[in-house]
Amino acid sequence: MAMVFAITNTTVHIQPLAKICGVDISKEMNVASSMDSETPIHEIFLECADWIQHEVVGHVDPVILIPTIDPAQLNPMGGDPWNAAVAMLCLAFPDLGWVFSKVGDSVEQDRELVARHDWSKKSAYDSGSSLFDSKGLRKWVLEKCNQNHNPSQDNQSKNRLRIRKELAVAIDDEEAYSFFHAYVMYRFGYRCYCLTTLNESLAVLGNASSPLDKPRVSLEDVYISFPDSERYNHSFHLSDFTKEFRSEENRNAKSDTRQEVLPGLSYCNTRIIISVAHAHGVSKDDQGSKDPWERMESALKSWKSKFRHIFARNYTLIKKPTSGIFDLWKQAKLDEGWEVPKNSNVPAPSPSWISEAVAVTSPPRRVQNKVEWYQGSTCNYTHPCGGQNKVEWYQRPISGEAAPDGVSPSSNHSAPGRLKLVAEVLLRRALERSKSAQRIPDILTAAVLAMDAYELAQETPTIAVEALALMHSMEVKVECEFPGVSYGIIVAERLKEIENESEKLSRYVDVTTRESYKLNVQARVITKIMRVFNDYKQFDEEQICLAKLRTLHSQLDLQKSVTGPLHLLPLTIIVTYINILLKNPYYFVFFVLLWPTILGLYYYHMNVCKGDLFESMFLAVNIFTAAPVTDCNVYANPLFTHLKTVTVIAKLLGLFHLGVLFSHLYNIIRRR
Incomplete structure (x- = not known):
């Protein structure tokens, strides 16, 4: 079992009771002496956060035990001080596990949260990394933030935070691959389990798993050899997905397939199969002896002509290595295939969580309502393979412009104070982690911390830009270091996304400086990722970034020359022309x-x-x-x-x- 640390707000120490219940607490922090009804919430949060950073962070998969919470009060923007502080801690330390020994009066909608974080259940400690919000704790807290509509609170959040509703699983016996795949799913709008052992896989997807865990998407390796497989009966073959994929001679074998060992995979609308697709020395002339990947390819090709909707909805084959995060997402085809009705005037929402304010071409496919967008209108979209999906489309009004009906324009110049404080802690932790991160999971952890900081502080441009730049630099570092990514990395999609993000952040500045601010944000972020490419000698990718920087600098110089002295205009035009020559x-x-x-x-x-x-x-x-x-x-x-x-x-x-x-x-x- 993972190391357990406790934070209590009562004079009664919980360690003796924990030993009776079979939980060994390594260290305990009691804030009862420094906490009363007048203590500000931010002081409670900072005191606990400092203790966690020095005493807990650094251990392998640590878990923090909170004795008493009320799920209905886990809201950083409201509720009693203790529950609000705990909610802020849950957001500030996403890489730590959280369990609760006692909860308040649980209503029907709270049971999911209670079941996954009950300290008396072993699954609360051994259900994989919580970095990607696999158990939905951060989803719950952010939903409470969005439900907070107290007009008397000056720092109330007028804008809705992003909610990752749907669950995915990443199954691979190599930790780096599992983390990388889980990060891609988390980045584009899914909560995700990172499963690297058979024990974790059975806990989440086995027969005894909680019915509350219903993944909609799975990313699976073909040739799985879990390190703890020896503990279980070997009457199964995890490389056999279903009996339809077996060879003819083994079609009636009694051994269980992966689908039978992990029945939770049946909830998945989409199963993305990722592998190097090697043949293991099997002769291709022997049809009955083909390896699992080849048998799947043959079966899926035959299914494609007969049952196209099954092929399109259920299985996607991807060969390693991919060309980076955006290439893997593109090959997964989770954002393709939807058609907007001709009689609809509602534009399609973005397939990516990061550019929902920009009009793009297609909404998400197969997985329904995976991201909660800003308040707005709804529209039905029809998939070519059949079925309809109701997708909510939201767009936040630009400052100074008329807001759509039902949407209150934001009067705040920055993010709510408590969320901004959480974002600052997340960003500080991400910077510290990025300096010492060497392993792929550690680098991705820094990227997740920066991503969460960016999501919480988008209305505070200084924090948001720094978090955005750090997130992209960590992603590029992973793409350069990870052997599962090919040498040629896709850069164009990343530059396009940075441009979309700069457009979104520029809405919070004055109209007169909005265009120059957008260009400066792009230049700052691209400069940081270009340095990473230079460190890893990715020359072609660096040249693409350099060409984009030249264009940005030319646009900035042109803006200054137009508003500045006229004698600088010819020089600016010449520099702009040189940049055009060198762009391509x-x-x-x-x-x-x-x-x-x-x-x-x-x-x-x-x-x-x-x-x-x-x-x-x-x-x-x-x-x-x-x-x-x-x-x-x-x-x-x-x-x-x-x-x-x-x-x-x-x-x-x-x-x-x-x-x-x-x-x-x-x-x-x-x-x-």
Whole structure:
């Protein structure tokens, strides 16, 4: 059992009672002496948070025991001081387990929370990492925040927080892969169990698992060999998903398949199978001896033509390695396949949790209402394979603009005070973890802490930008270090997401500075991830980020020159043109061909070469490249003497492009 620490608010110590119940408490903190009815909630929170950081953090999967809580009062924005402080602690320490020995009067809707965090149940301690909110504690607390509508509270949250409603499971015997897959699901809107042992898998998905745990999506490795498999009967083969995927000769074998060992997988609307798809030396000529991956591919291909809806809804095959977080999400196809009704005027919500305020093309597929959006309107979407899903679409009004009906415009210039305090603790912990993180799970833990800080403090631009930059830098670090990600990493999707986020954060600043603020946010975040690419010698990815930075700097300089002295405008235009040339090699080639063409047409129009178009073009190329003119006697033409200015400008323009090319090549060689 994991190490258990206790925080109490009564004069009675809980350690003796815990031993009677079979729980060994390592250390106990009692805040009764420093807590009374007048003690501010933030002081209780900071005192407990400091103790947890020094005494608890650093142990392997620690669990904190809270003696008495009332689930209905677990709200950072309201309720009694003790429950509010506990709720803030649950948000500030998502990587720790939480159990409760006694709860208040539990109503029907509280039973799910109580069942998963009852200290008397072993499953409360051994159900995998709580980093990805697998048991729904943070979901519960955030729902309470969204339900808080007390007009008398000045720091009330007028905007709804993101809620990850649906559950996913990531099953892999390698911890790094399991954490990586779970992080991807958590990032895009799911709570997720990270299952790396058979014991954890049986606790969550076995016959004796709680009926409250019903995952909708699973990410599963094919060739699983759990380290604790020896403790169980070997009358099963976890690499056999269902009997339909077995070879013909083993179709009637009595051994159980993965579906029979882990029946909880039957709740999954989508099962994403991820593997390296190696053949294990089996001859492909022997159809009956094919390995599990090949048998699945064969079965799914035959099903695709007969039962297309089964194939589309139930199984997705992905081969390792992927090209990063965005590539894995894209291949999972969880945000594709929905069509907006033609008679609907409601735009489709974003498939990603991080860009819900930006109009995009498609809502989430298969898993229903996986993210709770801001208050707004609803619309029904129809899947091509059948079935309808009611998706809520929300959009927060921009400051200074009219709010839609039923939505109150926010008058706050920053996040609510208590949530901002939690975000500051999360960000501080993420920064500390990022400095020492070497293993993939540790890096992803820092990314989750930064992500949660960003979600809680979006209305506080300073904290939000710092958290956003740290989250992306940790994700890029994982993509560079993790062997499960290929060398070529997808960067375009990440830059697009950063742009969407900067657009969303800019809504909280003045209209006059909104555009420049958006550009500055993008530049700050991209600079941080570009440094990570440079550290890991990911040259191509770094060049993509560098090209984007040049564009941002040009836009910022152009804004300053337009509002500033006019003599800076020509220099800004030249710098902008250089950035366009370096943004893409095709742009450079296009302009190098464009200028001689324009010059040749001009010479042809001025009849420099006596109406010969070919000679005019050839002359323009020679002048642009500073080559000697020998093919036509243009110097004897009286019109040519009047075009000396154009000729000089053309030669300088050609030398300018040559200088840009040489400097760029030198920069590439130096960086390599």
